[in-house]
Amino acid sequence: MKTMPVTPDDLRRSVLAVPPLARNADLSLNKAANQALVKHLEAGGVSTLMYGGNANFYNIGAGEYPAVLDMLEEITGAQTWVIPSVGPDFGRALDQAKILRDRDFPTAMMLPLQFPGTPEGSENGIRRFVDAFGKPAIVYVKNEGVLNPENVARLVDDGLVAGIKYAIVREDPRKDAYLEELVKLVDRSYIISGIGERPAIVHLRDWGLNGFTSGSVCVGPAGSMALLRALKAKDYEQAEKIRANYIALEDLRDGLSPIRVLHEAVTLGGIGDMGPILPMLSNIGAEHHAAIQKAAKELLAYNAQMLAGAEKVPA
Numbered sequence: 209m210k211t212m213p214v215t216p217d218d219l220r221r222s223v224l225a226v227p228p229l230a231r232n233a234d235l236s237l238n239k240a241a242n243q244a245l246v247k248h249l250e251a252g253g254v255s256t257l258m259y260g261g262n263a264n265f266y267n268i269g270a271g272e273y274p275a276v277l278d279m280l281e282e283i284t285g286a287q288t289w290v291i292p293s294v295g296p297d298f299g300r301a302l303d304q305a306k307i308l309r310d311r312d313f314p315t316a317m318m319l320p321l322q323f324p325g326t327p328e329g330s331e332n333g334i335r336r337f338v339d340a341f342g343k344p345a346i347v348y349v350k351n352e353g354v355l356n357p358e359n360v361a362r363l364v365d366d367g368l369v370a371g372i373k374y375a376i377v378r379e380d381p382r383k384d385a386y387l388e389e390l391v392k393l394v395d396r397s398y399i400i401s402g403i404g405e406r407p408a409i410v411h412l413r414d415w416g417l418n419g420f421t422s423g424s425v426c427v428g429p430a431g432s433m434a435l436l437r438a439l440k441a442k443d444y445e446q447a448e449k450i451r452a453n454y455i456a457l458e459d460l461r462d463g464l465s466p467i468r469v470l471h472e473a474v475t476l477g478g479i480g481d482m483g484p485i486l487p488m489l490s491n492i493g494a495e496h497h498a499a500i501q502k503a504a505k506e507l508l509a510y511n512a513q514m515l516a517g518a519e520k521v522p523a
């Protein structure tokens with residue numbers, strides 16, 4: 209597992225996969241299924257795994273946290289970078305900092321707390337977490353009003369930030385007043401697009417962001433990595449062609465529930481049985497399974513083609 213400090217190059221080397229977390233019927237960790245998903249991602253060329261929203265870290269207690277970290281350390285390859293999340297509440301983040309500070313993870317992502325919180329309180333919370341952890345954190349900007357661009361910029365200026373996951377969803381990602389302000393205050397090499405394949409082209413081409421996160425990469429890792437390579441090569445025609453293969457699954461995710469559809473897509477695609485989602489979430493209803501399975505199988509077929517080298521993409 210990568211243990212060296214994070215550089216901007218690390219943020220763009222791989223798509224940052226945001227995987228679900230597999231559990232058994234009794235909600236204990238399913239190590240074999242989690243390992244199967246990690247192997248699928250690594251076989252597709254992915255080397256960065258960010259365990260956050262899709263793994264429902266929002267609901268993991270500090271009591272289970274050491275076992276989760278042990279498992280992630282065990283199931284990932286020597287070249288793979290694992291980013292665990294902490295929070296979203298301040299007390300849990302501090303408990304998790306005490307657990308993380310004796311381990312080799314080079315950073316952790318602070319989940320955003322929507323309520324109750326203020327931008328100044330969230331900035332202060334991240335400062336105190338980084339102080340307790342002893343390493344810079346990844347800041348997750350998911351909704352307006354949690355952290356303002358000035359709060360994020362102060363954290364960056366004080367050396368407390370390894371990266372920023374920018375994930376405020378816009379109807380048209382080319383029009384984004386928050387991001388416009390953020391890129392004035394913070395070097396773009398810190399900022400990664402945090403909403404999957406759909407806005408990734410605009411975020412990297414038009415806003416100059418330094419990489420992207422994805423959930424659907426867990427089904428089609430080779431295509432997402434090809435998309436990243438096409439974007440780095442500024443081959444936007446190729447990037448559009450590749451992204452088209454993700455839209456069916458992304459439409460289902462955005463229409464129903466991004467986390468719950470992804471969780472089931474990994475199971476129904478046959479990559480690994482993700483089992484029950486930890487409360488306070490719940491698995492998506494069986495009435496959606498056929499559509500999710502179809503989209504997952506189509507993306508897996510595309511992934512197999514990409515692995516076989518059927519499509520020429522920039523190296």
Ligand SMILES: N[C@@H](CC=O)C(=O)O
Nearest residue numbers: 226403404421422423
């Ligand atoms: N939310 C996005 C990116 C990950 O955070 C997704 O799941 O695709």
